[in-house]
């Protein structure tokens with residue numbers, strides 16, 4: 001299959017979302033770790049509502065480590081999957097205290113060894129808290145990258161590998177944010193806005209489905225306007241927008 005113009009697509013996304021960044025509010029790596037763990041199957045807005053009072057009550061890993069999971073549950077109940085999340089967060093904080101001196105390790109292997117922390121969460125923490133180049137493939141990144149043609153993959157892992165091959169390393173973290181923003185604002189799971197999409201001239205999905213875009217200036221305006229709208233979380237959906245994708249949740 002013919003390759004899409006990766007550099008051009010990245011340039012357009014960068015122009016469309018010049019201020020794209022992690023939407024999960026955090027003041028340090030620990031807060032980002034907990035916020036990312038809470039964000040599975042939950043919107044960033046909801047997580048941000050929860051983490052304010054949560055970190056006021058429990059500012060450090062030691063505070064969480066002392067809790068029974070049941071004591072944490074009332075604070076995070078509105079995030080969904082709260083029993084599992086409470087159990088994992090308490091266990092992860094105990095591990096941070098016992099094995100890492102209460103610090104979040106800037107190391108993939110150590111991060112992924114924490115209870116409830118997978119590759120996607122580790123990538124979010126590494127890239128946003130420690131400046132380590134990484135591409136966290138959440139439901140938006142999976143869908144948008146495969147629709148555009150930046151990847152042709154069936155799994156998040158394969159999508160991540162292909163994106164890392166095709167995107168320059170110094171753009172990995174930014175590209176992650178651009179794709180998330182594009183998925184939230186324009187290229188939604190069930191109704192992609194191809195007629196107002198800045199990437200449409202280069203997008204494989206648009207070409208295959210005969211969708212056409214507007215003039216560049218109009219598309220850029222649409223993208224920026226969309227970027228100002230409240231961000232929404234999404235359910236896992238395949239690149240074509242129909243069934244479930246092999247990835248869940250999302251990452252900031």
Ligand code: SF4
Pocket residue numbers: 144147148186187188192193194195197198199200203204205206211
């Ligand atoms: S043209 Fe359509 S499918 Fe392609 S990125 Fe834009 S909104 Fe998504």
